[in-house]
Amino acid sequence: MTSLITQSLKSKNFVRIENIEIIKGSNRLFSGYNYTFSYGNLYIITGSNGIGKTTLLKCICGLTEPDKGNVFWNEVSIKKNYQEFYRNITYLGHLNASFPHLSVTDNINFLSILHGTKTISTKNDNFGILPYKKFSFSSLSNGQKRRVALSAYNLSTKPLWVIDEPLNSVDKIYEKIFLELINNHVKRNGIVIISSHDVQQYKKYKNCNVINLDKLYE
Amino acid sequence: MNKLILYELKIQNSSIKDPIFIVSVYLSLLIIFPLSLGANSNLLKDFSPAIIWTCSLITFLTAIEKYFSADASEGLLEQYLLSNLPLSLIVFIKVICYWVSVGLPLIILFPIISLFLNLPVNLIGIISFSLFLGTLSFSFIGIMGSALVLGTKKSNVIVILLILPLTIPVLIFGISSTILSLQGTSALSSIYFQCMTLSFLAAIVPLITSKAIKIYID
Numbered sequence: 562m563t564s565l566i567t568q569s570l571k572s573k574n575f576v577r578i579e580n581i582e583i584i585k586g587s588n589r590l591f592s593g594y595n596y597t598f599s600y601g602n603l604y605i606i607t608g609s610n611g612i613g614k615t616t617l618l619k620c621i622c623g624l625t626e627p628d629k630g631n632v633f634w635n636e637v638s639i640k641k642n643y644q645e646f647y648r649n650i651t652y653l654g655h656l657n658a659s660f661p662h663l664s665v666t667d668n669i670n671f672l673s674i675l676h677g678t679k680t681i682s683t684k685n686d687n688f689g690i691l692p693y694k695k696f697s698f699s700s701l702s703n704g705q706k707r708r709v710a711l712s713a714y715n716l717s718t719k720p721l722w723v724i725d726e727p728l729n730s731v732d733k734i735y736e737k738i739f740l741e742l743i744n745n746h747v748k749r750n751g752i753v754i755i756s757s758h759d760v761q762q763y764k765k766y767k768n769c770n771v772i773n774l775d776k777l778y779e
Numbered sequence: 780m781n782k783l784i785l786y787e788l789k790i791q792n793s794s795i796k797d798p799i800f801i802v803s804v805y806l807s808l809l810i811i812f813p814l815s816l817g818a819n820s821n822l823l824k825d826f827s828p829a830i831i832w833t834c835s836l837i838t839f840l841t842a843i844e845k846y847f848s849a850d851a852s853e854g855l856l857e858q859y860l861l862s863n864l865p866l867s868l869i870v871f872i873k874v875i876c877y878w879v880s881v882g883l884p885l886i887i888l889f890p891i892i893s894l895f896l897n898l899p900v901n902l903i904g905i906i907s908f909s910l911f912l913g914t915l916s917f918s919f920i921g922i923m924g925s926a927l928v929l930g931t932k933k934s935n936v937i938v939i940l941l942i943l944p945l946t947i948p949v950l951i952f953g954i955s956s957t958i959l960s961l962q963g964t965s966a967l968s969s970i971y972f973q974c975m976t977l978s979f980l981a982a983i984v985p986l987i988t989s990k991a992i993k994i995y996i997d
Contacts, residue, residue: 619996624860624861624996624997625996647860647861648863650861652858652861654854656852656853656854657854658854658855658858660793660853661853663790663793670782672858674786675783675858675859677862
């Protein structure tokens with residue numbers, strides 16, 4: 562199984578955003594912004610509230626269409642085939658992408674069917690969620706909910722990981738496990754793009770690039 | 780994909796769109812008519828097409844409001860878009876599962892209801908079939924409507940105003956097929972028209988709905 566994962570990630574992928582302009586309401590968030598996110602790298606997007614971290618993440622995933630400019634996946638504009646591009650992404654927004662009334666395993670299995678990934682077992686339960694697999698999702702605490710949502714990354718074999726504020730209300734122990742997980746993904750040539758307020762905890766890893774949106778035009 | 784249908788059904792039944800709730804709304808609406816029209820069985824028989832179709836339409840309307848609101852508030856729409864399957868296929872599966880949990884109980888109950896309304900036993904088959912086509916069309920229209928009002932304020936009122944005019948063609952052919960079969964003539968012509976509206980809806984609704992979801996996410 563591991564050889565399969567490394568094989569699928571062997572190709573040298575990159576996402577390039579070119580001349581992006583995004584206007585939200587009367588607010589111009591980006592104009593003429595270029596950046597290349599390439600394989601084997603970790604990118605931390607930071608900046609003050611409302612500066613456009615989530616919008617940038619959604620734009621990279623092709624969820625938000627920029628008002629001007631293009632997003633390229635391996636030199637091909639994603640507009641040509643969204644469906645093909647979407648297959649390469651595991652995305653988690655600031656919401657947990659789970660049905661409140663379903664049990665934890667049902668939620669995980671539902672998402673794994675949607676994305677065609679493996680399902681959870683005792684072997685890959687890094688986030689320690691199997692003890693309450695029968696609980697309904699709404700009965701969990703915020704930190705536990707976030708861990709269930711993050712466990713999708715444990716199962717993912719896709720090259721591009723995009724995560725919005727991953728460590729909201731997560732314990733220190735699981736923070737460490739998550740950092741280990743993304744570090745492994747970067748080592749096997751994946752791309753990880755994270756938005757976060759706390760940059761320090763990621764900085765110790767090499768190949769970590771910090772994008773501070775406050776200082777974009779200085 | 781079979782598994783996806785299974786989980787979709789689980790999701791439907793875990794929320795308020797519980798079949799038991801739907802059935803009780805339908806039955807209590809239906810019981811009002813025989814009570815208010817008195818013991819005149821001929822009057823009841825003449826009114827029965829209108830009663831059957833209005834009651835099923837109202838039942839569908841009560842169940843449809845905010846169909847996508849759980850998915851939207853938990854961030855699942857993004858996951859549908861980024862999944863391995865085309866969004867329009869997921870919408871199609873959702874419509875079918877929605878019909879199974881709302882429409883199917885109505886069809887199963889129909890033989891009992893026809894007793895309330897003093898309908899001839901030999902017509903139960905043809906009227907159930909026309910009801911099947913009609914309720915499936917209602918499901919398509921309802922899901923499209925609830926996707927179109929995503930993100931608007933007071934969506935539960937707007938969705939009803941949006942859906943009602945669209946259901947008129949379905950209602951006209953459904954009622955005319957019921958009336959024709961009650962008069963003892965062949966209802967085939969109306970049933971063909973019902974099939975036509977249904978296939979038209981099945982073709983365009985998944986496309987419109989997936990476009991509406993994309994616009995909401997953007």
